[in-house]
Amino acid sequence: MNIVLLEPKDTAQAEWRIHSARQLSHLHKQLNIQVDDTLKVGIRNGKRYLTRIVAIEEQEIRVTPIQQEACPAKLPVTLIVAMPRPKVLRRLIMDSVTLGVERICLTHSYRVDKSYWQTPFLQQLDDYITLGLEQAGDTIVPDIQLYKRFKPFVEDVLPSLIAPLRPAFVAHPYAETAMPHAIEHPCSIIIGPEGGFIPYEVDLLIKNGCQAYHLGSRILRTETAVSYLLGRLFV
Amino acid sequence: MNIVLLEPKDTAQAEWRIHSARQLSHLHKQLNIQVDDTLKVGIRNGKRYLTRIVAIEEQEIRVTPIQQEACPAKLPVTLIVAMPRPKVLRRLIMDSVTLGVERICLTHSYRVDKSYWQTPFLQQLDDYITLGLEQAGDTIVPDIQLYKRFKPFVEDVLPSLIAPLRPAFVAHPYAETAMPHAIEHPCSIIIGPEGGFIPYEVDLLIKNGCQAYHLGSRILRTETAVSYLLGRLFV
Known part of the structure; x- marks a missing residue:
């Protein structure tokens, strides 16, 4: 704190x-x-x-x-992440807030256990945000939204977050190109669940305007991937 | 896994x-x-x-x-980190190993509680390494060394890790220059305890060949700083 x-x-x-x-x-x-x-x-x-x-x-x-x-500036980034296991949720929210993420969207995905949406931890998001802000020395609460259905989110919400100088990057281990680094514009980053997005989901994301990139040959835990990716994208 | x-x-x-x-x-x-x-x-x-x-x-x-x-390649980096609280130790080791750190040095520092060196978790480092390797798909055990005294480590060990194309970077909130990014050579990175290194320690590190850089105006937890920094340095 x-x-x-x-x-x-x-x-x-x-x-x-x-x-x-x-x-x-x-x-x-x-x-x-x-x-x-x-x-x-x-x-x-x-x-x-x-x-x-x-x-x-x-x-x-x-x-x-x-x-x-002075308060630290936010990063111009929307973090879209498949709903993690309850015990990971706290750390993920805290760290994302500490790092300055402007908006967080938690979404469903095929490999997300439906029970994760019932966790009482979801009632404590405000507490996790407070902890993240107190760690960073920040006061501005980021916007957090929950989307319990993947397809409507990708088809109806995601396209409105994408623009020519505001791309959406999917971290996907099987993509051919490496994730960009040191970008100088806002973006959305999309991180799948444990076990990854299924091919149908990756295809749907790409069809709706996302770009898929790999993060190297090591498979990272969700919360590790978030800090690693933010360090890479914004310098 | x-x-x-x-x-x-x-x-x-x-x-x-x-x-x-x-x-x-x-x-x-x-x-x-x-x-x-x-x-x-x-x-x-x-x-x-x-x-x-x-x-x-x-x-x-x-x-x-x-x-x-194929096994993923290691990152050419030595992570030097002030001994964290026991419950942070597990995640720090796991994540550093998953991310491919080649060598980890745990050191003492003024703001490290001496009791941290007594934690039974230190007997479980091999288990944490295994979890990190299984997450990353890696098989090569990194070198982990413990230095219970700060000054002898900085004066006698650290200089041998530094060379013209192998600098040592201290993450220090009050440094004037931002941490480099996308470097193309090996390095050591040095991360302080909760509350940071004291001025005497920062001075001693610099006197022994380290370069101090800030990581922006947000104060990160140790384990968040490690992934963030590795994402920034190696692309």
């Missing part, structure tokens, strides 16, 4: 209130904070500030802003 | 033996394998083969090789 992210309502008074158990625990145990220490605080979907700690009580810590700070 | 990695002794007979509980469980539950199916099998520190399943018994599965397959 490199900033503390607060809801706007907690910053409505002159003294801002930090009162979530998770944040209080981190500030006490990891940072051992004291009155008059400075602390980086962000307002969800708002600005980021350097603040000073003015009061430490059992149930809350209060801070006052000293000066505004 | 994209190949099954076997010990050389299990491939000494005409029929090779798969008998680890983890591998058997995966082959039955995830792949639902049957006699006469083909299966990718690697021999630890040896070659990789397409095999045929010839017998399925309760305690073992036996295969015979059909033809040799």
Whole structure:
């Protein structure tokens, strides 16, 4: 946690209130904070500030802003990823948010177990986003959308994300050409499930305007592929 | 698991033996394998083969090789990383091995809790390596070394890893220049602990031949930084 992210309502008074158990625990145990220490605080979907700690009580810590700070820019990328196993979902969302992905679309795919859509973890996406933002020092919540049917997503939604200077790249182990690197325009990146997209799905993606590229001869886990690919595409 | 990695002794007979509980469980539950199916099998520190399943018994599965397959090449990189928290260690080693890192050095650093060196997880590095190799389809075990003292490592070991066409890059948030990308030579990359290297450590690294570069204004978790950085450096 490199900033503390607060809801706007907690910053409505002159003294801002930090009162979530998770944040209080981190500030006490990891940072051992004291009155008059400075602390980086962000307002969800708002600005980021350097603040000073003015009061430490059992149930809350209060801070006052000293000066505004710059938020890191987002990457101009839409990440489209086949719904992962529940235990991977948390890390995938956190890391994508930390890395600055602007929009995330979770989609169904033939090799996605239907039970994944029932996971209670999907109710906790906001928490995972907060963790990712606090790690990155960012305040702006990315847009996350769920598409439980693959074909309607690819045929009706995906084409609207594609333009001449906004291509969509599918990471596909059997493509003949290597993924581009150091691009200087926005894009969408599409990552399949464990076991990969089936040929029908790859064909449908290409028919609807996507370009398939390989990422080398090593098969990466979904969450590893996301960071690896973002490091490669945006320099 | 994209190949099954076997010990050389299990491939000494005409029929090779798969008998680890983890591998058997995966082959039955995830792949639902049957006699006469083909299966990718690697021999630890040896070659990789397409095999045929010839017998399925309760305690073992036996295969015979059909033809040799290519192993993916390693990345010409030494990853030097401050010893992470135990629960991060597993993923860090797995992902680094999957991505093809040739050598990994775990070092101490001021902000590394001394208790991290006592974790029983350090006895399981071989298991994490196996998981990383099986994910990548690789068979060659990377070299992993532990350095429990930072200064002797930086002064006595690190200089021997550096050469004109084999630089060492420190990922440092406060460096003025951005990390290079798409390099065409070997290198070492150095990643600090949670909270970063202290100024004394960064100075010592630079004094001993390292170059410090930033990775943008977002602060990444160690394991995210590794995949992101490898994607950026090697294309």
